[in-house]
Amino acid sequence: MNAPFEVPVVDISPYVRGGTDAERAVTADAMDTACRTVGFVQVVGHAVPDEAAADLASAVDDFFALPLETKKQLCAPKGVNRGYTPPKSENLSLSLGLQAADRMNDFFEAFNTGAAVADYPDASVPLDPALYPENLWPAESLVPGFRQRVQTWEAQAGRVARTLTAVFADALGLEPDWFRGVTGHSLDVLRMNNYALPPGTVDLDGDLTGMGEHTDYGIVTVLWADQVPGLQVLGRDGHWHDVVPADGALLVNLGDAMARWTNERWMSTLHRVKPPVVDGSIQRRRSVAFFHDGDVDAVVTALPGTVEDGEEPLYPPVTIGEHISAKLAGSRDLQENTDAVREAARVLASAR
Ligand SMILES: O=C(O)CCC(=O)C(=O)O
Ligand SMILES: [Fe+2]
DSSP: OOOOOOOOEEEOHHHHTTOOHHHHHHHHHHHHHHHHHTSEEEEEOOOOOHHHHHHHHHHHHHHHTSOHHHHHTTBOOTTOOOEEEOTTSBOGGGGGTOOOTTOOOBOOEEEEEEOOGGGOTTOSSOOOTTTSOOOOOOOTTTSTTHHHHHHHHHHHHHHHHHHHHHHHHHHTTOOTTGGGGGOTTEEEEEEEEEEOOOTTOOOTTSOOOSEEEEOBOSSEEEEEEOSSSOEEEEOTTSOEEEOOOOTTOEEEEEBHHHHHHTTTSSOOOOEEEOOOEETTEEOOEEEEEEEEEEETTOEEOOOTTSSOTTOOOSSOOEEHHHHHHHHHHHHTTOOOOSSOHHHHHHHHTSOO
16 A cells, blocks of 8 residues: 655754754754655744734735735736735646647636846846736725735745755755845746636536646745645555645645756646536635745756766756746647746656
């Protein structure tokens, strides 16, 4: 029988409050094991106040409760990863170049915010406003306090993500501030996801997909989610496993940049969302992902020591900007990404 699938719990408090070298080494070691074996981590000891999470959840409720027509006024132009995306407008499995002929688009609706050009006045390169666009906030009178609640969370999630990269540097034997060199003007995006459809609109005979299978694209993702099943993670056993955040934990997963820098010593693990259907309607589920993706011009290529003598790296060099643009063209513009061969092969090998 297979060993049960478990997402390891890692306590990062020695990096948050300044622990001893020995305490940090325990954390870094546990992180290395989690990243090598699962690629998802239940992170505790992050010191995010409960109130910030409660305010985030209420902000998500308030926004998605608006009428669809009102939300649609906050849609960004095509190709701009900001604002509202209505249900069934994205297809995440196309970010891998995978598509089933009968597959409808993902039914999640989302609201995206993120880093804009103006957030990095000292950036070392000129930043393209297409990749660092302005945010589209609902009017304060429409959802009072929304922006403030969301920005408080963005700051907390960003702090956790940067702390995690300090843990990663130790775990990989890099200089402690190695990630600072590739995240000075990081492409950071916050995506609030609402998995719900009005009763009667669910076609239970169809292939219902909350969010199609995908890997995340950048360095690391910090996820807050309801403890409602739906998120499924592809284990090394080739099976999909339900994962919910542990009490007080943030779910963290690695993106493609980490798999590429480490030449797959660490994994950008495939995941998808299939929320449960109860009495003919979807049990509502909320999640908020903070993507810490790295500098648009950072080159991602196998780190020294990760490729055996005489072997080739598993991936050719790519910049973060090139990689993310190819992925977003898949999920948002519905063009199959032909440059995700290794990720797509993992999905096709899984037990669906
Ligand atoms: O809803 C979730 O739990 C996962 C969301 C996700 O994978 C994403 O937004 O990339
Ligand atoms: Fe994801």
